Amino acid sequence: MKLTPLAMAVLELLIEKPMHPYEMAQVLRTRNIEARANVKPGSLYHAVERLEAHGHIEVVDTQREGRRPERTVYGVTEAGRDAFVERAKAMIGTIAPEFPEYVSGLSALNELDREEALDELRTRALRLRAEDAADQVIMENLAAKPLPAIYWLDVKFLADRRAFELAWTNRLIEDITTGRVAWVPAVSEDEA
Numbered sequence: 219m220k221l222t223p224l225a226m227a228v229l230e231l232l233i234e235k236p237m238h239p240y241e242m243a244q245v246l247r248t249r250n251i252e253a254r255a256n257v258k259p260g261s262l263y264h265a266v267e268r269l270e271a272h273g274h275i276e277v278v279d280t281q282r283e284g285r286r287p288e289r290t291v292y293g294v295t296e297a298g299r300d301a302f303v304e305r306a307k308a309m310i311g312t313i314a315p316e317f318p319e320y321v322s323g324l325s326a327l328n329e330l331d332r333e334e335a336l337d338e339l340r341t342r343a344l345r346l347r348a349e350d351a352a353d354q355v356i357m358e359n360l361a362a363k364p365l366p367a368i369y370w371l372d373v374k375f376l377a378d379r380r381a382f383e384l385a386w387t388n389r390l391i392e393d394i395t396t397g398r399v400a401w402v403p404a405v406s407e408d409e410a
Contacts, residue, residue, distance in 0.1 A: 219268065219272045219273070219301075220253070220305075221274075221301060221302065222265070223254055223255035223256070223257070223259060223303040224251075224255040224256060224261060224262070224265045224306060225265050225268065225269055225274075226302065226306070226309075227246060227251050227254075227255050227257075227267060228242060228253070228262070228275070229269070229274065229275070229294055229298055229299075229301075229302040230302070231245055231246070231304065232292060232293055232294040233274055233294050233299060233302065236278045236279065236291050236292060236293035237291060237292065238281065238289040238291045238292070239262055239263055239266050239289075239290075239292075240289060240291055242262060242266075243262055246262070250356070251372070253372075253373070253376050253386060254376065256370055259367050267291060269292075269298065270292065272294055273296030273297050273298070274295060274297060274301055274302075275292045275293065275294055275295060275298050276292065276293060276295050277290055277291070277293050278292065278293035279291040319392060320342075320383070328403060328404050329404055330403045331403075332394070332401045332403070334391060334393065335394070336391060336394060337388060339391050339394075340391060342345070342387055342393060343384060343387045343388055346380060346383060346384040346387060347384060349380055350377070350380055350381055350384055353373075353376070353377035353380055353381070354377070356373060356377070357373070357374065357377055359374065
């Protein structure tokens, strides 16, 4: 089983301590895991089921509080810990192809009207500025905690990547606006 980013996040939590899926969901939300793993309703429970089926996690307890439904608590197995370590090494040491939508959009930019393209780029820059500001607040909050930086390198990387994308997009807007990047509209087959 190839461990997905969500499966890695689940194993990471269970290496810290056994948890039930509801607690995992709360911790994942608190740690903003959505920035690095696709967390959709039901996907966490599916990931837990797959990890258990492959022997990476196991039931360690069941809990019931009052009239609430019974909760199954999972812990990581030795095989799960080993798989986590191996996948982490592969994720860090291997350059994997990624297919960001922005790159595909840029390749089709000349298919748009120049002003329409600039409007979309400005909208993206505005959204990136808002996300960059949020990143800065998160980074300040993390830096203020007695939490070693090694635990939030993923957050720092994503914030730096977003800041780079914002700067790059702003340069592109300026380059198109000033003519440093000449606007060459696409030619349709009828015009060719």
